[in-house]
Structures are given as structure tokens and as C-alpha cells.
Amino acid sequence: AQRVTQPEKLLSVFKGAPVELKCNYSYSGSPELFWYVQYSRQRLQLLLRHISRESIKGFTADLNKGETSFHLKKPFAQEEDSAMYYCALSGLDQAGTALIFGKGTTLSVSS
Amino acid sequence: GAVVSQHPSRVICKSGTSVKIECRSLDFQATTMFWYRQFPKKSLMLMATSNEGSKATYEQGVEKDKFLINHASLTLSTLTVTSAHPEDSSFYICSAKGVRWGYTFGSGTRLTVV
Numbered sequence: 001a002q003r004v005t006q007p008e009k010l011l012s013v014f015k016g017a018p019v020e021l022k023c024n025y026s027y028s029g030s031p032e033l034f035w036y037v038q039y040s041r042q043r044l045q046l047l048l049r050h051i052s053r054e055s056i057k058g059f060t061a062d063l064n065k066g067e068t069s070f071h072l073k074k075p076f077a078q079e080e081d082s083a084m085y086y087c088a089l090s091g092l093d094q095a096g097t098a099l100i101f102g103k104g105t106t107l108s109v110s111s
Numbered sequence: 112g113a114v115v116s117q118h119p120s121r122v123i124c125k126s127g128t129s130v131k132i133e134c135r136s137l138d139f140q141a142t143t144m145f146w147y148r149q150f151p152k153k154s155l156m157l158m159a160t161s162n163e164g165s166k167a168t169y170e171q172g173v174e175k176d177k178f179l180i181n182h183a184s185l186t187l188s189t190l191t192v193t194s195a196h197p198e199d200s201s202f203y204i205c206s207a208k209g210v211r212w213g214y215t216f217g218s219g220t221r222l223t224v225v
Contacts, residue, residue: 034214036216042218043204043216043217043218043219044155044204044216045216046213046214049213086154086155090214096142096143096160096162096208097160098145098157098160098206099145099157099206099214100157101147101154101155102154103153103154104152104153104154106152
């Protein structure tokens with residue numbers, strides 16, 4: 001069965017501290033992994049997808065197939081990074097399938 | 112970039128009535144649309160997948176007769192909550208997938224059934 005696990009409900013850090021939001025997945029085929037961010041009262045926005053290998057707003061994530069992980073990292077957190085972060089998965093080998101989401105992690109950055 | 116418009120953003124209805132939520136893809140054709148339900152401070156739970164011109168595929172535990180999905184065109188999908196009850200109160204989010212833009216999300220609809 002396909003599943004996305006985000007073990008932390010809440011992560012609180014100080015401004016300037018490094019951030020790592022954990023995500024592990026379970027998928028039998030070829031997965032495509034994403035990170036989405038939801039700021040207060042706003043819609044879900046795509047932050048990263050592993051295929052594009054981009055760095056957005058200073059965030060990066062590397063797909064580790066051996067550990068089945070796709071952790072989100074940022075070296076220096078900013079207050080404006082405070083939001084809900086969702087890790088999501090879809091099947092590269094299954095066109096038209098929905099994104100399956102983890103339960104989300106709330107990141108709180110304080111000064 | 113791709114934009115998905117979802118309306119209404121908020122709706123309050125009386126128990127027993129039906130509510131329709133619209134999801135439109137602007138500037139792109141959505142081959143597939145998805146409907147999610149989000150409980151407070153919880154994840155998004157996939158309710159159904161709909162492809163234009165065919166019947167929606169519902170996830171296990173989702174009542175297809177209560178949550179009617181119509182995907183009549185490549186730019187419009189609707190979710191109708193029939194005979195709504197207070198337990199149907201939730202945040203409903205649609206997502207559209209196009210060939211070029213991947214997954215794009217609507218802004219969500221807050222449904223309150225009183």
C-alpha cells in the first residue's frame with residue numbers, strides 16, 4: 001500500500017536555526033515525491049518536487065530510495081517559513097493518480 | 112502558471128439540503144480532477160478521482176450517493192454534497208492535473224451544515 005509518513009506534528013525552531021522536516025514513504029512502484037506548503041488561510045502551494053531537483057525559498061529535499069525518505073531541509077529558518085508542510089506522493093508509473101498526503105508538519109519559527 | 116478556481120469559498124447550509132461546489136481549471140485543461148476533504152489540523156483525505164466524461168472513482172468509505180461528482184468538461188468538475196448533515200461539515204479541496212502543470216489546488220470550500 002502507498003503511504004506517506006510525517007512523524008512530527010509540530011516543529012518549533014528559532015530564526016536562523018536549521019530545519020529538517022521528515023518524510024518517509026511506502027510505494028511499490030516508481031514514486032514521485034513532492035513537498036507542499038500551506039500558509040495560514042491560503043491554498044496549498046507546491047514547494048518542491050524531487051524530479052525537478054530545484055531549491056525553492058532555500059528549501060531542498062533529496063529522494064533517498066534506500067531509506068525511502070524525502071526529508072525537507074533548510075539551513076537557516078526564517079519567520080515567514082512558519083506554515084503547514086505536507087509531503088505527498090504519486091506514482092510515476094501510474095498516470096492520472098492522485099497525490100497521497102502525509103499528515104503534515106506545522107513549522108513554527110520564532111525570533 | 113496554472114490556476115484552479117474553487118467556489119464558493121464558504122457555505123453554510125441547513126441539514127438535509129444539498130450543496131454544490133465548483134472547481135474550474137483556468138488556462139489549462141485538466142485531464143483529471145481530484146476531491147479531498149481536510150479536517151481541522153489534519154491531512155488531506157482523498158475522496159474521489161474524476162476523469163472528464165467518465166464516472167468518478169471513489170475511495171473506500173466515501174459514499175458515492177452522498178458526494179456526487181460530475182466532470183462534464185476538461186475545465187470543470189463539481190462536487191455535490193447531497194442531504195448534508197452536520198458531520199459533513201469540513202474543508203473540501205479540489206485539485207486539477209494537467210499535462211504540463213502537474214497538480215494544482217483550489218483554495219478550498221469551508222462547508223458548515225447547521
